[in-house]
Amino acid sequence: MSGANLFFLQLINGLNIGSIYALIALGYTMVYGIAKLINFAHGDIIMVGAYISLLCLNAGLPWYLACILSILVCSLFGIVMEKLAYKPLRKASRISLLITAIGVSYLLENSFQLIFSANPKPYPGFIDLPTLKIGAVSISANYYVTFIVSVALMIILNLFVQKTNMGKAMRAVSEDEGAARLMGINVDNTISLTFAIGSALAAIAGILYSNCYSPINPTMGSLPGIKAFIAAVLGGIGSIPGAVLGAFILGMIETMVKAYISSQLLDSIVFAILILMLALKPAGILGKSVKEKV
Amino acid sequence: MNKEFRKQLTIDLATVVIGYLVLGLLIRSGVINAYSKGILLMVCINVILTVSLNITSGFLGELALGHAGFMAIGAYVSALFTKSLNLIPLVEFPVAILLGGIAALIAGYIVSIPALRLRGDYLAIITLAAGEIIRNLLKNLDIVGGTKGYTGIPNYTSFTWAYLIAVICILASKSLIASRHGRAIISIREDEIAAEASGIDTNRYKIIGFVFSAFFAGVGGALYAHYLRFLQPGIFTLDKSIEILVMVVLGGMGSIRGSVISATILTVLPELLRGFSDYRMLVYSLVLILMMLAKHNDQLRALFDKALSSFRRKEAAHE
Numbered sequence: 001m002s003g004a005n006l007f008f009l010q011l012i013n014g015l016n017i018g019s020i021y022a023l024i025a026l027g028y029t030m031v032y033g034i035a036k037l038i039n040f041a042h043g044d045i046i047m048v049g050a051y052i053s054l055l056c057l058n059a060g061l062p063w064y065l066a067c068i069l070s071i072l073v074c075s076l077f078g079i080v081m082e083k084l085a086y087k088p089l090r091k092a093s094r095i096s097l098l099i100t101a102i103g104v105s106y107l108l109e110n111s112f113q114l115i116f117s118a119n120p121k122p123y124p125g126f127i128d129l130p131t132l133k134i135g136a137v138s139i140s141a142n143y144y145v146t147f148i149v150s151v152a153l154m155i156i157l158n159l160f161v162q163k164t165n166m167g168k169a170m171r172a173v174s175e176d177e178g179a180a181r182l183m184g185i186n187v188d189n190t191i192s193l194t195f196a197i198g199s200a201l202a203a204i205a206g207i208l209y210s211n212c213y214s215p216i217n218p219t220m221g222s223l224p225g226i227k228a229f230i231a232a233v234l235g236g237i238g239s240i241p242g243a244v245l246g247a248f249i250l251g252m253i254e255t256m257v258k259a260y261i262s263s264q265l266l267d268s269i270v271f272a273i274l275i276l277m278l279a280l281k282p283a284g285i286l287g288k289s290v291k292e293k294v
Numbered sequence: 295m296n297k298e299f300r301k302q303l304t305i306d307l308a309t310v311v312i313g314y315l316v317l318g319l320l321i322r323s324g325v326i327n328a329y330s331k332g333i334l335l336m337v338c339i340n341v342i343l344t345v346s347l348n349i350t351s352g353f354l355g356e357l358a359l360g361h362a363g364f365m366a367i368g369a370y371v372s373a374l375f376t377k378s379l380n381l382i383p384l385v386e387f388p389v390a391i392l393l394g395g396i397a398a399l400i401a402g403y404i405v406s407i408p409a410l411r412l413r414g415d416y417l418a419i420i421t422l423a424a425g426e427i428i429r430n431l432l433k434n435l436d437i438v439g440g441t442k443g444y445t446g447i448p449n450y451t452s453f454t455w456a457y458l459i460a461v462i463c464i465l466a467s468k469s470l471i472a473s474r475h476g477r478a479i480i481s482i483r484e485d486e487i488a489a490e491a492s493g494i495d496t497n498r499y500k501i502i503g504f505v506f507s508a509f510f511a512g513v514g515g516a517l518y519a520h521y522l523r524f525l526q527p528g529i530f531t532l533d534k535s536i537e538i539l540v541m542v543v544l545g546g547m548g549s550i551r552g553s554v555i556s557a558t559i560l561t562v563l564p565e566l567l568r569g570f571s572d573y574r575m576l577v578y579s580l581v582l583i584l585m586m587l588a589k590h591n592d593q594l595r596a597l598f599d600k601a602l603s604s605f606r607r608k609e610a611a612h613e
Binding site for chain 2: 032038085088089091092093094095096098099100102103104105106107109110111114226229230233237264265266267268271272274275276278279282283284
């Protein structure tokens with residue numbers, strides 16, 4: 001294969017992993033913007049989504065029902081998680097919230113390990129479309145479906161946040177919770193809605209991820225979760241376009257480093273770039289740098 | 295030195311000496327078997343790690359997620375030293391511990407440079423990234439075994455060493471916090487802008503906090519290496535950093551006594567739960583969530599305060 005084709009293939013790989021990171025990073029950034037919480041359990045929602053859809057598929061349900069059920073269950077998980085573990089701590093210090101989130105993450109991983117055992121389970125991919133051929137490069141259906149679905153979801157999410165009343169309420173709560181409450185916005189419902197949307201996106205990410213990288217296990221969500229979180233920070237946490245941009249940049253950097261520099265030193269190089277970027281631009285690429293009031 | 299302080303000092307010193315004598319005697323007489331002794335050593339090591347992390351997280355008020363990385367540096371450097379030199383343990387081991395600490399200190403200094411510009415969650419990310427970089431580099435270093443692990447480290451960590459160093463770490467942290475440097479560090483946590491306006495060189499004190507913390511993480515790592523006798527990059531993951539952070543938070547941010555207590559409880563508790571091996575982590579995660587919820591529940595808090603104040607009143611009546 002020629003150099004140009006190889007590069008093109010890597011570009012496709014980068015877009016694929018970038019779009020999965022983007023779906024997860026959106027959940028992180030929305031929850032952070034509204035609840036000022038690094039939801040460490042968010043990565044595990046991917047795993048929950050993957051397992052629920054696997055259960056449905058194994059039970060013989062058609063793929064669209066499996067997807068819908070898994071999205072619904074994950075949204076419910078998100079809401080319950082918020083109501084039980086995070087809401088009582090809304091006035092607590094950030095670090096207490098963080099520890100609780102870590103607790104929830106361990107709880108999800110370990111309970112799924114008890115139910116489904118730690119052994120990886122094969123995931124029956126259901127995306128059954130022809131492979132796309134561009135020149136000498138063939139792109140598997142998983143890849144372009146992942147990309148199209150994520151881009152479509154990002155556009156819908158952006159329209160939702162910018163145009164609808166509920167989206168406006170979400171922006172208002174993340175801007176100033178107290179003022180939003182005074183304007184008659186139901187803050188509790190808005191926060192629940194944010195968690196539900198974030199978890200639904202994570203469920204879709206989980207399904208797409210399992211289609212591309214088949215065997216799934218109860219800790220599958222933690223690494224993409226951390227990577228997506230880094231992407232959200234890179235783009236400027238709290239900003240929706242920032243999360244998408246950060247995710248695609250991270251996906252691209254990862255793929256290119258793996259292909260052209262070293263796959264063993266991948267993590268070192270990615271994290272070093274992250275440190276460098278944050279040191280140069282402390283609020284992230286699209287983040288607003290907030291002046292501290294005296 | 296006032297009377298109150300001298301009294302407190304005598305009590306503390308007596309506790310330390312008596313604690314050592316009692317535990318030492320129990321080990322000597324065989325009441326504490328090899329398994330329990332291992333747990334005891336881990337308690338000492340975790341106390342060192344927790345108290346040192348408390349300096350950055352509790353007193354300086356910065357969320358640090360890279361403690362396991364500094365620990366790894368201390369562990370590997372000291373192990374490399376004792377394995378390549380064959381001196382008598384009494385000479386070799388203290389030097390190895392010191393070298394491990396200094397190596398971690400240098401790493402801590404390097405990390406603190408970009409970290410100075412950042413606060414809060416961004417700082418957490420930088421420290422997380424630093425920890426992961428250290429682990430990833432260790433994976434690719436063949437001289438220390440890479441992913442396969444580093445074996446054949448001499449068994450030097452005795453109870454006396456671990457206990458002694460834990461006491462030194464606690465004393466050093468206490469005197470740092472009681473000094474004017476310590477007050478400067480606390481003032482950054484309380485209000486960085488006000489601290490800066492009062493003429494405190496915030497950057498300098500942030501570096502002091504970081505470097506101090508990293509040094510003792512390295513020392514703890516050195517003890518850990520010579521207790522476990524086998525190192526692998528997989529030991530020093532983000533989970534390890536979080537484990538130490540949990541000990542700090544449960545003991546109370548900015549409380550050294552709390553750190554010692556919670557490090558002890560959280561080291562012993564998982565061992566007690568070993569019987570329910572499958573449910574161990576499940577119970578641990580539930581305990582984490584419930585403790586955090588209980589800590590911030592107003593009714594429970596009021597109940598606790600009431601019990602505590604009546605206890606204090608009784609104590610006062612006795613005197």
